[in-house]
Amino acid sequence: MGRGGCCWAAMGGRKPKLLAAEIEKIRTCHENGETITALAKEYGISRQALSRYLNQKTTETEMVCQIIRQWAKLNQRFQAVNVMDYNMRIDFMCEEECCTVILVNFREKRIAIENETDEMIHRAFGIKAKPTWEDFEEFLESRCFPRTRDGLRMILDDIGLDFYDPLAIVEKTKGRMAEDFQWMKFTYFRPEADICGQ
Numbered sequence: 001m002g003r004g005g006c007c008w009a010a011m012g013g014r015k016p017k018l019l020a021a022e023i024e025k026i027r028t029c030h031e032n033g034e035t036i037t038a039l040a041k042e043y044g045i046s047r048q049a050l051s052r053y054l055n056q057k058t059t060e061t062e063m064v065c066q067i068i069r070q071w072a073k074l075n076q077r078f079q080a081v082n083v084m085d086y087n088m089r090i091d092f093m094c095e096e097e098c099c100t101v102i103l104v105n106f107r108e109k110r111i112a113i114e115n116e117t118d119e120m121i122h123r124a125f126g127i128k129a130k131p132t133w134e135d136f137e138e139f140l141e142s143r144c145f146p147r148t149r150d151g152l153r154m155i156l157d158d159i160g161l162d163f164y165d166p167l168a169i170v171e172k173t174k175g176r177m178a179e180d181f182q183w184m185k186f187t188y189f190r191p192e193a194d195i196c197g198q
Helices: 020-031 036-043 047-074 133-142 152-158 166-173 191-196
Strands: 088-094 097-105 110-115 182-188
Touching: 020 036, 020 047, 036 047, 047 191, 110 133, 133 166
Parallel strands: none
Antiparallel strands: 088 097, 088 182, 097 110
16 A cells, blocks of 8 residues: 555545655656656555646746746846845835835845935935945834834824834835835845745
8 A cells, every 4th residue: 555554535534745855755756767657656646646746846946946037137236246145125216216226134134235326315325335234224214204203103003013113114105205205115035935925
């Protein structure tokens, strides 16, 4: 009866799904010449189900590769950094024109920027060519309503936040302020989470 262990149909239950490690082992066996029919029999599942497992993994891998390629292409102007180290991109816009692109690495608390305009007043960090993480935090807070604003708790409730977090606020409000036409567009790079639908 192979590795299936028992006859699941006779017990009235469903055969458990194959584990990722089992799928990898099956794939290796298949690549080494074992047929899908023989492997399906050995693991106690149908040929069609086994084929779906093998194809699903390939599809997920292709999707991850596609997301990585898209991220690299989107950030191809960043020649001096490894864009794969960054998991968020913020386009700081003035109306429909991009003024500054910011790549964010939260784990190491660092950013990389590319300015797209010569107008210093529209750049995210003005004349600073290599802003620090502290500069980034100040920039985020500058695009929020102030911490000391009257009715702060009510405002946070309105946008669905429990506490004052500048990044969470600008993600909700797009960093729009009544005083100007600038705003933020967010792009996230997390291929595994995207594949899992998270």
